[in-house]
Amino acid sequence: MPVATSTLDALCVNTIRGLSMDGVQAANSGHPGLPMGAAPMAYSLWTRHLRHNPKDPHWFNRDRFILSAGHGSMLLYSLLHLTGYDLPLDELKKFRQWGSKTPGHPENLLTPGVEMATGPLGQGFATSVGYAIAEAHLAAIFNKPGHDVIDHYTYGICSDGDMMEGVTSEAASLAGHLGLGKLIFLYDSNGITIDGSTDITFTEDIEMRFKAYGWHVQKIDGMDIDAVDRALTEAEKIKDKPSFIIARTIIGYGSPHREGTPEVHGKALGADELKLAKEALGIPLEPTFYEPEDAVSHFREAVSNGAKWQEEWNAKLAAYTQDYPAEAKLLKASIAGDWGTAWIDALPTFTDKLATRKSAEAVMDAIMPHLPTFIGGSADLWESNMTHLKDAKQFQPESHEGRNLAFGIREHAMVAAVNGITRHGGLRAFGSTFLIFSDYCRPSLRLAALMECPSIIVFTHDSIGLGEDGPTHQSIEQLTSLRVIPNMNVLRPADGNEASACWKIAVESTETPCLFALSRQALPALTPDTVKNHPAEKGGYVLRPASKAKPDCVLVATGSEVQHAVAAKDTLEAEGISTQVVSMPSTFLYDKQSAAYKESVLPKGVPTVSIEAGATLGWYKYAQAFVGIDHFGASAPTEVVMKEFGFTPENVVAVAKKLLGR
């Protein structure tokens, strides 16, 4: 079938456009505009720069590609299909349909070759910074003279929407500071968003802005394949700055009535305009989802190239293994996510009264030397979060081998970066800030859960118990609002032993993010010191059995309030009320237990009181009466606030007795 384009490049680019238009048209839903405008730059990147292996999407040293503008998913699906990933044409025909591998926005769990879920704007960009941190850190700790076993780029395509989101600014500032030279973003500057021209709201000088962040910036014609190629080559040469390539493009290129307009952004073209667009681009009208052989075979060179690249890397790794057997062993284990067992043996136990942020610090001090491929830090609250790794350097431009990450007051970019490091593989990552600021990073927390990415975030100062800083800093609804995210494990230990057990849970998690909620204030040691096999692993457990086989009453508490449940039990028992105390550090894990186990912990029909210094809404699932707080807090010393708001053994006793009608 004759094609009216004169060159192979144009044929390939138009093949992407054709598949993308047809996919959106078949679904009558989706975003044709971005794939049509960004096809040239994506083609240039994917055929001339990206080193990947379609037959092994998990090849460790592959270049990472992140489509931050996830709404342009048909661009990515077209590329994956054409270059030979396990994504048959039939899947492209089922774009946005139930059970397909081609959802509306890219999802790493569904589609081979999709590095991460994107769509919520800014997330792809910010997470990419994590990928680049991971590459830089692994290279710094593993590479040796003559042995560059870790050596790849992180490429991305981002959009106007990404550029407006705050998380992008945080991440860009951080990446510029850290000098992440192997991070390269193409900015699809098409001047159009859903509501019209970007002129209606987005008139900043983005070139100047990125220069201000310390990036290497180029401005090019994004419709010119060779210009893109040259810019990428230039960017790859810059070793000490991330690169930002502002590529001017035409959204919906080829659609005679819609190119360059908002109409082509997020709607199918419709049969008539699709026909005109195909005619304009020289794409045959039939068959739909047209793949000219010449284009396919050119794209598919990725398969042989990929095999070759991976083989070369395998040889490198073999030579490295020869010369540096210990390092190679650690690298391979880390890639496999095998953290050994030495860290488990090192888990400390506790007997002293300590804030859980302090006991968790002691846990980290004990286990982190045995987990050398863990990296993390704080959003400018190291002293408060107590997550600074001892005897370890900071990850700075001149010291990418450092394990301590100073994220700055950028909670959102922090969690996105932690996600990126974790998704990269070879490393596990953690971040930390106050629990209240979980609100600032919620979109990235949710994405971790959705991607089944086991990010670890240490939230401290987890309630009104933080005291004087007052209601702007006191969590009320945060515990509940985090627990309600699917696949999110919120861990609120009651003491040091539970903190130790919770760290074990977090390190061993493979597909669930773990969020610590730790106290600022000191808490007594109350739970078993069997930290390697602690009942906390079941999420909730009987901490103090009732005096009778069938309790009259159950008190279920978490974190800093477990002590009040234990004290209240004594009073209640003294009054003849047989009371079972349950510690519930993780409702997520508890909910997964068997019905029989749950019946032993929270027996049906037994009056149950929950005690947690937070909102009560989430506790109706487990209890009938509540010691909680459903209004904002107050600024005053911890003991005063806690007492004024009813977090005392006396009040627990009163609430329990009221529930029992005593």
Place this chain on the structure above:
Amino acid sequence: MPVATSTLDALCVNTIRGLSMDGVQAANSGHPGLPMGAAPMAYSLWTRHLRHNPKDPHWFNRDRFILSAGHGSMLLYSLLHLTGYDLPLDELKKFRQWGSKTPGHPENLLTPGVEMATGPLGQGFATSVGYAIAEAHLAAIFNKPGHDVIDHYTYGICSDGDMMEGVTSEAASLAGHLGLGKLIFLYDSNGITIDGSTDITFTEDIEMRFKAYGWHVQKIDGMDIDAVDRALTEAEKIKDKPSFIIARTIIGYGSPHREGTPEVHGKALGADELKLAKEALGIPLEPTFYEPEDAVSHFREAVSNGAKWQEEWNAKLAAYTQDYPAEAKLLKASIAGDWGTAWIDALPTFTDKLATRKSAEAVMDAIMPHLPTFIGGSADLWESNMTHLKDAKQFQPESHEGRNLAFGIREHAMVAAVNGITRHGGLRAFGSTFLIFSDYCRPSLRLAALMECPSIIVFTHDSIGLGEDGPTHQSIEQLTSLRVIPNMNVLRPADGNEASACWKIAVESTETPCLFALSRQALPALTPDTVKNHPAEKGGYVLRPASKAKPDCVLVATGSEVQHAVAAKDTLEAEGISTQVVSMPSTFLYDKQSAAYKESVLPKGVPTVSIEAGATLGWYKYAQAFVGIDHFGASAPTEVVMKEFGFTPENVVAVAKKLLGR
């Protein structure tokens, strides 16, 4: 008592420092560093520029002052006290104590003269953009030749932390685009954050960055009172750009061992260092909280100046009232928050099957012409949110009279701006985006609730019902996670009539933010058309009574799922199960009803099933069985997704019968 400072200015500045140090020391908690370093610039602003009236903190045309760096609260409390606000010295002595007017971070509800709650970084800065929008809009719609009845500045002080937060970047880009010439920020650039020098993570060129946003930028010595004065004077002359004054300061100035170090940021100086600092600054050691008479009387000139400024304005308003009686009437009513009743008469009723985003659009079309001092817009989703005001212009640099705000893809800055416009007074404001993106703006939503600021946010596409866009865009946990915020009214109407009633609730709200959750998909009209007096005002109500006096079963549903409850009732009744259907558009309002009313809606002991296309966790409070979704969604057409995940009458029937053991 002799003071070793040679000038009145220095005496005044050191008085602020002394009060701030003593306040923090008395509490043994707080942040002395910022007040000590920023005292000169604050003094210059407050005594030479700020037009305010300490005896009437609500004087409408006052300059607004926002301390975005809320942790420096003692600076603000010192200024308020010294200039004559109703904040006695005794309150400063009770800094951070239970029941005082001087909480750890500023709270508008507690302290006269505090415009807004600050502390969560970036919020003050971003909210200030809203204040400036409000001033510009009111000036544009009310001022007439010779009558500048609205004419004030919005000043702020921000910190390094503010500058790193993403919301600040969003807001700064928006403010630059909008040309908000009367917004002036002093940036307390002290080079220090909690974890150390800003060099460890924050090395961007902030001057260049703000120029890129389109701001007028100056760089000065922030310790030089006259330099600050000159910079402010210069900034006030710039009419078409917001102003950013980078003021280099020394954190903890005067503390011999701690100035310029992180140690002075967030801890009391301690008795010894405090003594040395006072000696260095020439502040007498006794009494503590020392207020030299000369300083006080100089600061207190604000009282007579304020009275004079307000009198002048009263005269202006009188002349305006004379010449423009209709406009003056509207202005006064809007300042009083009196929106009249014409809009209530205009509330439409509905009989057709319509998406609630569409019926809500019809409501807005009907009422907004009667609410001329309402202003708002969308975060680049006007076409989807359907919140563009008909026959109204956009608020753009050349048209500040426009009522339609193009916020850009900046959800967080949008809500902050809505808060600022609303807190400014004289206007009510709304924003809109998809419900999933409530995660992006959560810190500002929380702050609205904390400030008792009745912001209105219209969230559409409120569940998996949005279909093809898939799990990254499908809300699951959002409804619950928003409802659990104290003082937050989430409104999820079932049809157009409820949407009409919910808009009435939102407009009439005076101290609670209202969040709409609206469907993308069409919903049948099911509820009464008595929209002026709709039972939805009680939050939850019996939509379909059971066939028997005492129902066998209650189905409680919200929004798009109410239709399934109604359909399921018919099947259940046909099988002899007397079923009451409850529509629950607002759990917030329902929870406020009397026990007797609640017993009539959700009678105790009657098996109850909740039906909502969202997480079940929040429904255990009201029901024992659940039709909900506790995992992420999927990309497919709406009807398919809804059916696959069990949102059908058949499944509601099945769940109800299982609960009843039938």
